[in-house]
Amino acid sequence: QVQLVESGGGLVQAGGSLRLSCAASGSIFSVSTMGWYGQAPGKQRELVAEITSGGNTNYADSVKGRFTISRDNVKNTVYLQMNSLKPEDTAVYYCHALITPLSSIWNVRDYWGQGTQVTVSS
Numbered sequence: 040q041v042q043l044v045e046s047g048g049g050l051v052q053a054g055g056s057l058r059l060s061c062a063a064s065g066s067i068f069s070v071s072t073m074g075w076y077g078q079a080p081g082k083q084r085e086l087v088a089e090i091t092s093g094g095n096t097n098y099a100d101s102v103k104g105r106f107t108i109s110r111d112n113v114k115n116t117v118y119l120q121m122n123s124l125k126p127e128d129t130a131v132y133y134c135h136a137l138i139t140p141l142s143s144i145w146n147v148r149d150y151w152g153q154g155t156q157v158t159v160s161s
Contacts, residue, residue: 041138042064043063044062044153045132045134048155053160054123060117061152062114063136063150067140070112074134075135084133087106090108101127106120106121137149
């Protein structure tokens with residue numbers, strides 16, 4: 040079994056910072072791209088940031104210059120440092136990873152975390 044466990048959400052005032060963490064665990068052969076998606080109330084889930092195993096990153100335009108994604112390949116953990124937070128950043132943030140499980144090393148699968156709430160007050 041493979042699972043993603045997130046931590047770090049919460050309530051913060053506008054202009055503040057939060058750091059999200061997501062650790063992949065279980066019977067893992069390899070971890071490819073990891074990332075964070077945000078889903079605001081009544082809206083679709085959208086990519087916030089992603090990072091490849093080689094460290095290449097991609098950000099949504101709305102967070103460029105404010106958020107930084109990083110990862111620890113030894114710990115299979117991805118982080119999202121969120122600075123200069125705005126009320127419009129309020130959403131449930133989901134961790135996502137492309138993982139090859141030991142049970143099926145010829146297949147890369149999508150895995151999602153349970154989501155963590157980020158609320159930014161004005």
